[in-house]
Amino acid sequence: MTSTSVVSIVYVNDAPAAARFYGDLLGMSPSLETPGYITFGLGPGADLAVWSGQFADLSPDVPRTSEVCLAIDGGGPDEINAIFEQWRSKGVTILQEPHDAGFGLTFLAADPDGNRIRVAPKD
Template sequence: MLTIDSIVLYVENVQLSMAFYTRAFECDSKLLSPTFAVVEFAKNVKITLKQADALTPASPIRGGGTELSIPATNRVDLDKLFEKWKQQGVIFAQEREESVYGINFVALDPDGHRLRVFA
């Protein structure tokens, strides 16, 4: 059976994106080449970051077309994460808001990829 190894995000600056994810998620990352890095989360979840101008084959797709869905354990944890990211200077496309599936917010990585946290 096939499995997914990682989610690949095309980024403008691998070093900047790697630093963002490492800081925001307090996780490990490895620069595998000047244009390629891997960010390792818990439970064998990986995001790989590829420098957009070094793709083979080339692609016209750039950042901002992806949304990662991240569950928080509860509203208290969601609020703590929101405040932590706000203090780190993370940009938000949507502040905390109630919706049909609960409280959530949407943060943006340096390339505009969306990080939706919900509880």
């Protein structure tokens, strides 16, 4: 049997700019870079990719119906709040401030293209 990886793809207008944004938030460098497709290795079998050129002129005003969830291992309220404050100080667009969603403290942000990013504790 071949190994399988899950790649979450985020559509963006400018892949290098989006990669800088995500690299700064995640504190990591890309694992693969092409002019329009850039990936980050998040761990065994999981990657995050930003891809431009598939949709012209994505607008942050268009509602997004999916989101990337960054599940924080050991993510108690103090850690989630610290990430929230760090992102807010960087000027990241916050869509929902930290709140209890039944599975723990979580907040919702957006990247420059309007794609949603949720930060939550790992199940």
